[in-house]
Amino acid sequence: MNLIAKTTAAMLLAGAAVAGEVKPANVTFDDYGAVAESLSGTAGDPENGRALMIARSKGNCLACHQVSALDEAPFHGEVGPMLDGIGEYRTAEELRGIVANAKMMFDGTVMPAFYKTSGFVRPGDGYTGKGANEEDLTPILSAQEIEDVVAFLMTLQSS
Amino acid sequence: MRYKTMTAVAALVLSAPAAFAGGADDDTLAIDGQEMVTKTTAPAHMEETGIDTIMSGWHFREDDTQSMQMDTFDNPGMIFVDQAMDAWNTVEGNAEKSCASCHEGPESMEGVRAVYPKWNEEAGEVRTLAMQINDCRETQMEAEPYKYDSAPMAAMEALISVQSRGMKVDVAIDGPAADTWEQGKDLYYTRTGQLELSCANCHEDNYGNYIRADHLSQGQINGFPTYRLKNARLNTAHGRFKGCVRDTRAETYAPGSPEFVALELYVASRGNGLSVEAPAVRN
Numbered sequence: 408m409n410l411i412a413k414t415t416a417a418m419l420l421a422g423a424a425v426a427g428e429v430k431p432a433n434v435t436f437d438d439y440g441a442v443a444e445s446l447s448g449t450a451g452d453p454e455n456g457r458a459l460m461i462a463r464s465k466g467n468c469l470a471c472h473q474v475s476a477l478d479e480a481p482f483h484g485e486v487g488p489m490l491d492g493i494g495e496y497r498t499a500e501e502l503r504g505i506v507a508n509a510k511m512m513f514d515g516t517v518m519p520a521f522y523k524t525s526g527f528v529r530p531g532d533g534y535t536g537k538g539a540n541e542e543d544l545t546p547i548l549s550a551q552e553i554e555d556v557v558a559f560l561m562t563l564q565s566s
Numbered sequence: 567m568r569y570k571t572m573t574a575v576a577a578l579v580l581s582a583p584a585a586f587a588g589g590a591d592d593d594t595l596a597i598d599g600q601e602m603v604t605k606t607t608a609p610a611h612m613e614e615t616g617i618d619t620i621m622s623g624w625h626f627r628e629d630d631t632q633s634m635q636m637d638t639f640d641n642p643g644m645i646f647v648d649q650a651m652d653a654w655n656t657v658e659g660n661a662e663k664s665c666a667s668c669h670e671g672p673e674s675m676e677g678v679r680a681v682y683p684k685w686n687e688e689a690g691e692v693r694t695l696a697m698q699i700n701d702c703r704e705t706q707m708e709a710e711p712y713k714y715d716s717a718p719m720a721a722m723e724a725l726i727s728v729q730s731r732g733m734k735v736d737v738a739i740d741g742p743a744a745d746t747w748e749q750g751k752d753l754y755y756t757r758t759g760q761l762e763l764s765c766a767n768c769h770e771d772n773y774g775n776y777i778r779a780d781h782l783s784q785g786q787i788n789g790f791p792t793y794r795l796k797n798a799r800l801n802t803a804h805g806r807f808k809g810c811v812r813d814t815r816a817e818t819y820a821p822g823s824p825e826f827v828a829l830e831l832y833v834a835s836r837g838n839g840l841s842v843e844a845p846a847v848r849n
Contacts, residue, residue: 463778470778485775486782517771519761529758529817536808538817547760547815 426548431524440512442502446550451558456559492565502557521548584667589774590625597637598734602841609838623783635847643793643845646800648724660710679730679842685743694745695723700793714822720791727844735788735837750832759816788837789846803830
């Protein structure tokens, strides 16, 4: 089967399913690494964002960050800074940029890019250890999921 | 280092939960009364890494896991060493030989683990202990090779390693091994997978920090093969490498592949000066 036809079909399908969504390759970061435009065009749901931050197969943000508001989930990591009060000293635009691709703001950071689908060395098929074709990769979080996580981060105000 | 120290201090100030112990502990490891070198000055080739003290993974484990390694009878990994003892004496293959036919007792292997992986002049390649074991099986015994990452291989490696317990790791990285070592070093610093993480990101930049429930060590292999409570068997270094690469959402290399052989040489050399501890006990 010819690859071009397949890819185009996939693109049409994906396009139809998520109209108005910004594709990972088309995200515009400003000089500072922030992203002004909503990736999904739909407001984020902070409750879902909370769940995504905890879920190991999704954001797994707790692997590296401590977040007091998520104390109900065990084992918060120490690799990144603690995120209490982050919604107060970061704007939604900055947080969107950091979650989508933190390397645009923090050069060389260990924090993974959650909305990126190309430019990897030996990308795998999830956590199977098997290889994946770059054109089949989906971002770790979808456009809406990024918006949900950002919405949750904005609720983290130092009380 | 600086960031880590800061984190450790922050953790203390917060008087955080027990999970945030931060850093390596100061305990001493003696196995059956024989003291091990578990912390020592980093080898000269590590100067550019900013790590001045290398540490065994033992320092990053909980007390009860640590204590299982201090006495041969408490170490569940020793069961497999006993199994390999039987294999050592078992005749296999068309040449009708066992390991013992050529090497007498396993004590003859004293010092071997400490210097592997090692350049083999005749073969013109760097050989891991597993490769050497299989070469003996195929060439000398005319027997089937063990699967690289299999239980009998891990057990045989453990039996041979125990003969060097307490000796300092001392793998050669110069001369004919230099190219392989460089290749391994490149791999160590390559950020793989969709998470774009290298060995160094976790084991050089972040050892001592918790990554969720796991306390990151320096990723040393002086204790391999290790017995893990998680899967109740011996685990080879290449098995561990594979798991770590998989966790970066990457396509792994195969155990025994030239890439992992090179990586093993490089990682082993980062432990030059630590005692051989195998089989270590880990969670």
